[in-house]
Amino acid sequence: MNTPESVSPESVSPESVSPESASPEIVSPEVLCRADGLAKHVTGPGGRLTILHDLSLSIGAGEAVAIVGASGSGKSTLLGLLAGLDTPSDGDVELCGERLATLDEDGRAALRAGRVGFVFQSFQLLPTLTALENVSLPLELGAITDAPRMNGSGPTGIAREALERVGLTPRAGHYPRQLSGGEQQRVAIARAFAPGPRILFADEPTGNLDLATGQKIIDLLFALRADAGAALVLVTHDQALAERCDRRLGMRDGHLEALA
């Protein structure tokens, strides 16, 4: 794993955060996610609005990168583009070795299946499924799409293991509405890690939780990430949380800058 120092860029210009402009020795041996000249515009009642301006960055395997910024700075939009949930107005993203611009919506979905995990601020658990079923879902979908990771124990077995790792085995049969916010986020983390992803995108994972619970969740997230060796892209406005990442990037008005 890279040390925080090894991935800190020297300058604060957007270009400088890309591995290309950083010192060669600090570049991760494998780049999992790379953005190049990324821009996003939307057209609203007041005309064209630019949300992201010409960003470039790259994230290496196993690297934890925090994207920090105020509300409306464009960090969630960036996360959506990096994960292939949205398409940029300009520029390109390469994820797990594939250029997203060359893939259609289904291609991007297939790329995510089993390789990319998500943790959201609002948990995004399916209310009609139990904790165990929520964790099984990506594995079951992966079974259909022939996603890379499917071992012999089957979706339910893997899901049980994942729930055990987050300490929720006794709550496996509970529905989201029967779980506390912290428990729901633990289920979401178990779901994110169950397929063995190579990269995890987390969008304000503690945003809906109190401080103590949030702390526990982050501890769990980082511990599981360390076990899995997965890269992490963490969107947060919490500086303390960002401090735990290898590298911190700041978003302001759609511009990305490296933070110390």
Added chain:
Amino acid sequence: MSARFRIRTSAWWLALKLLRRDWRSGELYLLSAALVLTVAAITAVGFFTDRIERAMQRQGGELIAADLVIDSSRAIPETFADEAARRGLAIARTLTFSSVVLAGDSSQLVQVKAVDDTYPLRGSMRLKADLDAAELPTDGGPAPRTAWVEPRLLYALGAEVGTGIDLGEVGFTADRLIAYEPDRGGNFFQIAPRVMIRLDDVPATGLVTEASRVRHRLLLGGPPQAIADFAAWAEPKLPAYAGLLDAREARPEFESAVDRASRFLHLAALTTLLVAGAAIALASRRLVDRQTDAVAVMRCLGAPRHVLTRIFALRLLAFGLIASLIGCLIGWLGQQGLALVLADWFDGPLPAPSVAPVFVGLGTGLVALAGFALPPLMQLADVPPLKVLRRDLGAPKTSVALAALAAAAALALLILWQAGDFELAWKLLLGVVGAVAALVALGAVMVWLAGLAAARTRGIWRLGLAGLSRRPAAAILQITGFGLGILALLLLAVVRVDLLQSWQQTLPEGAPNRFLINIQPHEKDALADWFAERDIDSSGIYPMVRGRLTGIGGETVEPDDYEDPQAARLADREFNLSYSDVPQGDNEIVAGRWWAGPDPLPQFSVEEGIAETLGIALGDELRFWMAGREVAAPVTSLRRVVWDSFNVNFFVIGTPGLLAGEPATYVTSFYLPAAREALVPELLRAFPSVTLIDVGALLEQVRGIIEQGIRAVEYVFLFTLAAGLLVMYAGIQASLAVRRGEHGVLRTLGANRGQLLRGLLVEFTVAGLLAGLTASIFAELTGYVLARQVFDLPFAPNPWLWVFGVLGSGVAIGLAGTLGTYRALVRPPLAQLRAA
């Protein structure tokens, strides 16, 4: 196992798993209820009409003395009897021909029927030892050299029972009087009296030669399937001069009543289908709204669109099959209830239903689901995965055109399938499409007006009216749903109160139960006096002229030219024509004009049904061969006749100037109460040449069908009622999620429960009034179309419909909507906001 197969089974497996999870969560309850209800109504009626068909076949069998008859103008090839015997069917033969009997110096034209010992296969002959003796049922034909005769033959010959009569070269003893002959059928009006002899005696008489005009009949009896199989085998092999006759065609009065009852039942089932279809559409829309987040997460987790599409399609298919099977089961139970309600329709228990309605039920369920639910559910796959990050991205916009097209196609298919009648199907479809379009258009206008009004009002009125205009699409959908529900309930009232009553009135107490035929011209006035003296009302004494149809519009009529066996028979047999200055009271001119003035030009008026069967159009010249000369005149009007009224009616009526010169007998019908039965022998003694036909039993049977049919229709309408309530519930539920959020915000901002409750009451009451107004307009229109175009019944607008339709729906929906959403209101605001 190949990878592809594995993927397929996994998709099935996951689809079933998701279905099970959806069910557990309660998301599918509404959709299931709507679908189960639709299938149950369709299959209940399907099972039941299937059983009726079979029972009619059995019961009607009595009217042709068999289950199936091959009717032929020449000898029937032996292959048919051989094949019937090979299939284990019971066989009887009859031969009918005209001849003259001699008794002493007297002679009389008679209709001879020769039968074998197995005749009749269904029903039995009833004979009397003399005019005053009791009727005794008899099996088998007459003994050798004996004859059974109609009483009027003996009168005409001046003979007694036991007298010897000569038929051709053989002498017979007129042994018994015929009181009832099962397969006399619709041929009431044959002029010559009946003589029945043994088939074995025919050759000795020397009356039947190659050139004789003889009617051969091969009577067949057996289980329904065996009969149906034989009919299917025989139909294509029959020579042009022969035709198949089954029980349904034997008695138009009976068939007409059962047919109408069956139409009512199908209509009730179709109404359920239409209304439940709206509930299915509303419930699907709600399901889509509630599943949007789940789909976004699944797409985010890497499920490609095609996989989701496949999973949704499989899930819907599995759901459709399961719900439809449950619907079939409920339908089967429902028809058991229906069979109990109608236990007295037929003698003996109803035959068991076939399995065919199960397939109809399954097909209906799947087609309804495909039409109403598939388009919105399939569009779920279009939910952008970005929605997991941006909640403001709503559910994908359903293509209104696609949804409407799919629903219309499904409806058209189902209506056509159910109604089995293209005209009824397109009228109904047009009516439904028109009603929905009008409901949507009126809903849009009214929501717009509510928005305008909201800006000018204050307090709860503003809150309520703004509730309508704030979510225009949801409000329009809701008003349409309410409108359809109310429409179903009002239609139920229209059909129950107006149409069924009209049907009942076609056969009031005192409807004629006796026909008198062969009244001679000189007896007409005396008979009228006889009726008047005894205070008996007749339906009128009408002249009847016999004639064979020889030409239509310049073309010669040949029975063999008609493919339809019924048309061929009609063309082959003699018509009973009448003449009159005025049309009969219960006849209605549907095309052209009845003749006016004291001495109109020669012309004919034809019953519309037979005109259609024989291809007679207005303006065509009809030629009849009557007593040695040809009579020709154009058709200037078509009439609609209520056949099950039991009044005397004629297919063809001419102007008096055209037919009055022809030899005629007279015919009438009248009502004789059971208490005055003693008048019958008196009448027959006073007018010995007339033939009295007792249709009391048939009349009671038809009346029973009408009364029990009405109960059956009411029973099936319970499904419609349930569907109507369901669609309204679905309408209320449709906006619950959004409403929950809004109320959470409003209460957080300080609105109290009372204010919100009154706001809701205003919103739902106004929506109910608007829906009720539109529904009342359409219920009245539909009632008119059904009465006039489908059921041939008179129609009178019902003012109460408007009172109940508009005010009733305002009150009912106002209360139901408010109570239905109240639960969401009593929760703490934070819980509402979270649940939204």
